Amino acid sequence: MIKVRELSFKVGEKKLLDGLSFDAHKGELLAILGANGAGKSTLMKLLCREIRPSAGTITIQGKALADYRLEDLAKTRAVLSQHNTLSVSFQVNELVLMGRYPHFKQKPTEDDFRIVREAMEETGISHLASRDYNTLSGGEQQRVQLARVIAQIYDSPDACLFLDEPTNGLDLLYQQQIMELARKLADRGYCVVCILHDINFASRFADRIMMLKQGKKVAEGLPIEVINCENIHETFSIKVKLMECEGYNCPLVVPATILK
Amino acid sequence: MIKKTGYILLCLTIVLILTMVISSCVGAVPISFSELMSIIAYHTGLSGQQNFESQQAAVFLNLRLPRVILGVLIGAALGISGAAIQGLFRNPLAEPGLIGISSGATLFAVVMIVLETKIFKELTGVLGFYALSIAAFIGAGLTTMLVYRIAMRNGKTIITTLLLGGIAINAMAGAFTGLLTYMATDAQLRNITFWSLGSLGGASWPTVTALLPFVLIPVIGLPFLAKSLNALALGEAQAMHMGINVKVVKRLVICLATMAVGASVAVAGMIAFIGLIIPHILRMTFTADHRLVVPGSALLGAALLTLADLIARTVVAPAELPIGILTAMIGAPVFIYIIITERNKTNL
Numbered sequence: 001m002i003k004v005r006e007l008s009f010k011v012g013e014k015k016l017l018d019g020l021s022f023d024a025h026k027g028e029l030l031a032i033l034g035a036n037g038a039g040k041s042t043l044m045k046l047l048c049r050e051i052r053p054s055a056g057t058i059t060i061q062g063k064a065l066a067d068y069r070l071e072d073l074a075k076t077r078a079v080l081s082q083h084n085t086l087s088v089s090f091q092v093n094e095l096v097l098m099g100r101y102p103h104f105k106q107k108p109t110e111d112d113f114r115i116v117r118e119a120m121e122e123t124g125i126s127h128l129a130s131r132d133y134n135t136l137s138g139g140e141q142q143r144v145q146l147a148r149v150i151a152q153i154y155d156s157p158d159a160c161l162f163l164d165e166p167t168n169g170l171d172l173l174y175q176q177q178i179m180e181l182a183r184k185l186a187d188r189g190y191c192v193v194c195i196l197h198d199i200n201f202a203s204r205f206a207d208r209i210m211m212l213k214q215g216k217k218v219a220e221g222l223p224i225e226v227i228n229c230e231n232i233h234e235t236f237s238i239k240v241k242l243m244e245c246e247g248y249n250c251p252l253v254v255p256a257t258i259l260k
Numbered sequence: 261m262i263k264k265t266g267y268i269l270l271c272l273t274i275v276l277i278l279t280m281v282i283s284s285c286v287g288a289v290p291i292s293f294s295e296l297m298s299i300i301a302y303h304t305g306l307s308g309q310q311n312f313e314s315q316q317a318a319v320f321l322n323l324r325l326p327r328v329i330l331g332v333l334i335g336a337a338l339g340i341s342g343a344a345i346q347g348l349f350r351n352p353l354a355e356p357g358l359i360g361i362s363s364g365a366t367l368f369a370v371v372m373i374v375l376e377t378k379i380f381k382e383l384t385g386v387l388g389f390y391a392l393s394i395a396a397f398i399g400a401g402l403t404t405m406l407v408y409r410i411a412m413r414n415g416k417t418i419i420t421t422l423l424l425g426g427i428a429i430n431a432m433a434g435a436f437t438g439l440l441t442y443m444a445t446d447a448q449l450r451n452i453t454f455w456s457l458g459s460l461g462g463a464s465w466p467t468v469t470a471l472l473p474f475v476l477i478p479v480i481g482l483p484f485l486a487k488s489l490n491a492l493a494l495g496e497a498q499a500m501h502m503g504i505n506v507k508v509v510k511r512l513v514i515c516l517a518t519m520a521v522g523a524s525v526a527v528a529g530m531i532a533f534i535g536l537i538i539p540h541i542l543r544m545t546f547t548a549d550h551r552l553v554v555p556g557s558a559l560l561g562a563a564l565l566t567l568a569d570l571i572a573r574t575v576v577a578p579a580e581l582p583i584g585i586l587t588a589m590i591g592a593p594v595f596i597y598i599i600i601t602e603r604n605k606t607n608l
Contacts, residue, residue, distance in 0.1 A: 090548055091547065
């Protein structure tokens, strides 16, 4: 679905990404972990075509990313960015309808309105439909944005979904809701690529995990394969303890020592 | 949502037509509504009856009608360009006058008048009435690009930088305009004063036809960009993710909006605050959706400026108040109100 080969991105002499290769498949949730400055955001920007790579290729559905027309790309992948501030405030349903913009020229069709309704139902924000976006709480805003993003690829079952730290700044309940939604979308057949900070969240919800450090891959594989003390120490420079937990197929990660 | 938009736009159109009718009737030579209808019917060949005095017809056709149309065109131009520029800069306070675009246009227009350069004379030879509009358009375009460069960083406008940039450009353009005023002859001086105050007093059929394309193209073109402006409200990257070619949209908006501002400055001088108040009223009362705000600003701007011009030419009759003074008197308090509400909302 997504093929990344020998991807590099340089700013001046500094390599933010260095020969990164990986695949992401249909119906899979791939979590990307890494410390600040590991190149996660750069990778996300490259995947979204916000910036062009210095070297290497990205292919989505067998077609080089650079060859897509913007309109077609918008129907092939949707992106939930980290910062979503509105310059002027919109009603929630107007904002979710924006997700349908790639699909209609001037007038939305009945189909577009139906998809907007269904996307809002799915993210549990139907009751907010006529509220002003700027008056919502952070968690509600994030779900509205997610509804917009889902609406964008609702009728393209082979599409990709890029989530850039979708749980940032949210409380535990909202974090879990967002991740459950992401999981559901992957189960439905989307290819979901998600940057996360929380290792336990990643191992709980993701099919596969990739760990980055200084633009290079540390490890990639099933959570049970990659979540171990060495990899985490290598990626985050911290010492952790692993705890087996009943009902989970992957050990939980807790800090081993408290730093003084 | 769409149905509501259409309904609101229809109402605004009716309001505009009403103000045009009222503005056509009121003045030094009063014309009643039935007389007005009779004049129109007679001159369009619908009726052979002449239920009006010939003086009324002459006043209406040669003075009042071009003036009303000029007001409509300039109001529409200022309203729609204000809405578009606010969308582009992602900031409800960005107004062509405030951020220096109008003064850039003024400067170029004044340069053209005072220096009476050879190029300008040749331009006038080729382009006639359009020359001044084109000069102002270029001035407006250049300043917009400059302000955009100054205020944009990582796809975001920094409000303070934008406004400070506007102050700087206004000061610079003001200084050069002042220098040219100092150099100007008496006749040129009158022309320049007219610019700095803003007036529709120069209305005539040639000015109307000179202005028409510069207003018509943006008024028809900008509503097609409304969807993109909505997406841009989310952020440049987000708009790109939704398949919008942000670069092209930006260029089109700048081009169309400055075309409207430039030409209206060339014809009527600086008329402040219309571009700020009109979109704001629409956003406050209805929605921030650009599919309403952009075309709605053209209609409401046209209606409001026609009304303001009616007041400007009747309130101190037989003399006439420059309309720029009037819009500033009404606009500045509204501006203060907007600043206060914005402050309360964003806790800046």
